[in-house]
Amino acid sequence: MLDIRFVRENADAVKAAMANRNAKVDVDAVLELDSRRRVIVAEAEELKAERNRISKSIGQMIKEGQNAETIKAQVRDMGDKIAAFDDELRDIDAKLRDALLYIPNMPSATTPVGKDEKDNPVVRSWGEKKTFDFAPVAHWDLGAALGLFDLERGAKIAGSGFPLFTGKGAKLERALIQFMLDLHTEEHGYTEIAPPFMCNETAMTGTGQLPKFAEDMYAVPLDGLYPIPTAEVPVTNMYGNEILTQELPICHTAYTPCFRREAGSAGKDTRGLLRVHQFDKVELVKFTTPETSAEEHEKLTLDAERVLQKLGLHYRVIELCTGDLGFSAAKCYDIELWAPAQDKWLEVSSCSNFHDYQARRANIRYRNEDGKPAFVHTINGSGVALPRLVIAIMENNQNADGTIDLPEAIQPYMGGLKKLG
RNA sequence: GGAAAGGUGGCUGAGUGGCUUAAGGCGAUGGAUUGCUAAUCCGUUGUACUGCAAUAGCGGUACCGGGGGUUCGAAUCCCCCCCUUUCCGCCA
Numbered sequence: 436m437l438d439i440r441f442v443r444e445n446a447d448a449v450k451a452a453m454a455n456r457n458a459k460v461d462v463d464a465v466l467e468l469d470s471r472r473r474v475i476v477a478e479a480e481e482l483k484a485e486r487n488r489i490s491k492s493i494g495q496m497i498k499e500g501q502n503a504e505t506i507k508a509q510v511r512d513m514g515d516k517i518a519a520f521d522d523e524l525r526d527i528d529a530k531l532r533d534a535l536l537y538i539p540n541m542p543s544a545t546t547p548v549g550k551d552e553k554d555n556p557v558v559r560s561w562g563e564k565k566t567f568d569f570a571p572v573a574h575w576d577l578g579a580a581l582g583l584f585d586l587e588r589g590a591k592i593a594g595s596g597f598p599l600f601t602g603k604g605a606k607l608e609r610a611l612i613q614f615m616l617d618l619h620t621e622e623h624g625y626t627e628i629a630p631p632f633m634c635n636e637t638a639m640t641g642t643g644q645l646p647k648f649a650e651d652m653y654a655v656p657l658d659g660l661y662p663i664p665t666a667e668v669p670v671t672n673m674y675g676n677e678i679l680t681q682e683l684p685i686c687h688t689a690y691t692p693c694f695r696r697e698a699g700s701a702g703k704d705t706r707g708l709l710r711v712h713q714f715d716k717v718e719l720v721k722f723t724t725p726e727t728s729a730e731e732h733e734k735l736t737l738d739a740e741r742v743l744q745k746l747g748l749h750y751r752v753i754e755l756c757t758g759d760l761g762f763s764a765a766k767c768y769d770i771e772l773w774a775p776a777q778d779k780w781l782e783v784s785s786c787s788n789f790h791d792y793q794a795r796r797a798n799i800r801y802r803n804e805d806g807k808p809a810f811v812h813t814i815n816g817s818g819v820a821l822p823r824l825v826i827a828i829m830e831n832n833q834n835a836d837g838t839i840d841l842p843e844a845i846q847p848y849m850g851g852l853k854k855l856g
Numbered sequence: 857g858g859a860a861a862g863g864u865g866g867c868u869g870a871g872u873g874g875c876u877u878a879a880g881g882c883g884a885u886g887g888a889u890u891g892c893u894a895a896u897c898c899g900u901u902g903u904a905c906u907g908c909a910a911u912a913g914c915g916g917u918a919c920c921g922g923g924g925g926u927u928c929g930a931a932u933c934c935c936c937c938c939c940u941u942u943c944c945g946c947c948a
Binding site (some may be wrong): 480484493494497510514851 | 907917
């Protein structure tokens, strides 16, 4: 969430930023609530100060044996007025907070201005497109033929979009997870977290999924819980309402399944593993000072890229322009893998710097050089998401005979297996 | 699911309606003393919002797990909820 003081003092900049995002935000309504709130606060507090003074003197009078009934009645009336102010204040506070929760983050000064995904610049790429002397087969056909997954049976028990992996396909999931966790913990300095796979409303609000994106999530209303759409939610909110005393940056990696309703995307990329309701992901999360967040963001992105380099997969990094930037992000790089049978780039990681936006929502602070509490910057990115990684491995490494070569880096995790099929 | 005991500042731990502006201790920090260290002594020590000054300052309000209530006045009394611990039951 944005700092209301920032909005108050930079209203024009906020409006311009929202326009660049194509976000419909009524900044003036927020400013109006804010100024109304401050009037009420001033009046209510003045009354309270007076009541406190008189109450104290009542205590004194009673001790001296004087009758205080008249003055008590007066203060009782004051109490009614105060209650009325407090009621209005509660109401305005709720409205203001709600309004602020629906305002997306300010894009970073370095984020390119653009209208939509067509304006996202390519930052760099690694490797080259593989050439085939046969027509590459789509992963869904390869997977079915090799018995790596059984999407029909997954659909039978849960619905379409809930993949069911079998045999070596299931083992490949487990192997990739372990490979990535080992890489990030042993070579990149992240501490592993195994968090809850469900979070409450407070946590979901802290990272920005709620209240705006309730429809994108599964929910367990009976218990007030939501299956997590990403490990970002538990791993960021684990420090909610804390003043961190650890040395920054704090770097965490976590494997979790992710659950997404993908509301509004029905009918798009539905085949195979392209877009599913449940998938596995290894996430990277950092908590930094404002001074180092830009640098740590770059490093985190490189850490995610290392996964793909080690697996020998051709990828590119694009930077999201203001019009395509996610709700909570100030700056974001997407990493995309090349999938030859799809003839498409597939997003496997979004590495975002949220500045203090999530930290303010979740109330995560540290002590700055003056020893004063200040909001941390949060950064996270997938390192990386499994389904499209699996797609890329399958489609890029397929042979004419329908077998799939396993990248060397993953072979130790597959019990030395070099090839599927 | 049942029962009991708890939740107070960075930590520990007092506090059952007004002298609490949350005691005392520890820690932290500034200073004095000291050849250095230790010890000792003196001072400081939270968060948020808000008003005025607009850099350091001065005032107000709120905050003792969360939310309601009683009262002129609540850390303290009442109600609901959450969490922790222990015991019982159920369970992988």
